Amino acid sequence: MPNPTAAMLVIGDEILSGRTRDANMHYLAQELTKHGIDLKEVRIVSDDAPAIEAAVKALSQGYDHVFTSGGIGPTHDDITADCIARAFGAHIDVRDDARALLQAHYDQSGLELNEARLRMARIPDGAALIDNPVSTAPGFTLGNVHVMAGVPLVFQAMVASVLPTLTGGKPLLSQTLRVNRGEGDIAATLTAVAEEFGDVSIGCYPFQINGVFGANVVVRGTDGSRIDAVTTRLAKELGL
């Protein structure tokens, strides 16, 4: 059976303007790979309601899971929860279970659960809360969409809360051969081996360090013994 598929939707003007470098995509990619869920597509859109809704709808229909990052805080530019609700035609308002979590948290820290903070308790009907052990305000899962915070520490904690609840497939395994020759020298060998072993993927990623050209050849698949076989074969053919 093929692995489940996933897409990620990153929401944030600060990334598209180049102010902030996204860290969550790389983290999620690694975690999904370990869990046997194949990340097939990532989209980054701005804090714009129609753009968010359109992307959520498209990705939710196209993949088994969608993971979103960003836009669920207390300020006016945090519009993700409302957009997800609209994409699913779900009603959204402050929900008692989320409010209770926030109330307990702010009581303990001596802060007021004011109107802005209460926005973080806006959860669509039918959604399951995602635990946030870092700063309490929960994420949520609605349908196949997992809605999480953009702050990397919180995002990572939410991924840790969600992933164990999802059925994974076979982890994607890989081996890398570093070749100190240009891609053009080894391309024919890679093509021949790739055609012979159709069940593994062979990727070639060139690099240039101090004027020297080389390439990392990465063999990927879910069957460790096949990856070993292909890697051994490539090493022999490439004279490594």
Next chain:
Amino acid sequence: MPNPTAAMLVIGDEILSGRTRDANMHYLAQELTKHGIDLKEVRIVSDDAPAIEAAVKALSQGYDHVFTSGGIGPTHDDITADCIARAFGAHIDVRDDARALLQAHYDQSGLELNEARLRMARIPDGAALIDNPVSTAPGFTLGNVHVMAGVPLVFQAMVASVLPTLTGGKPLLSQTLRVNRGEGDIAATLTAVAEEFGDVSIGCYPFQINGVFGANVVVRGTDGSRIDAVTTRLAKELGL
């Protein structure tokens, strides 16, 4: 007149598997912002022809410019040029102008322009070549799509070749206020000021360092004096 809009398409299994952390998106975002072109969306897809073609078509229709990264090398997994050609219904083959560039380059370095390397001279009819001062093999512009290499040094050189040929708008300017209070404390003030000044955007990006919560409030727009006015107003209202 509003600024031209742009999207980016990153092509690469190695990014979706978490093996490599993309560097080109952040670089392009910063360059476009300086040039007055608004980056509105980024998509990352795998080395899969139908996925690449579908994304190119959608982004090419939705935005003034599309910039792609990755998949134009000499190996079997480099399929971007052919996908772009198909997306535009253009014929593609080894083109004489690109072949001449490569021939001169490999003659000089004493390497053979073999079949694999010749793949890098596959350029769609009607496309304009993008100069590659780093490693010669050119990118190309077809319609509103600018096709560039994935290796960061080469990508950056190609961006430097292309950007001056594009009409930019007003650079996006920004000022940042660092606030050592939680977002929930300042959200009401931000909302009020954002509603009063509709022509600038106010973003709020929380951070947590050593257990202390704070936020960077970023004021963005194309009119420096308006940004100054809003930043001064926010600083006063927030007691900074």
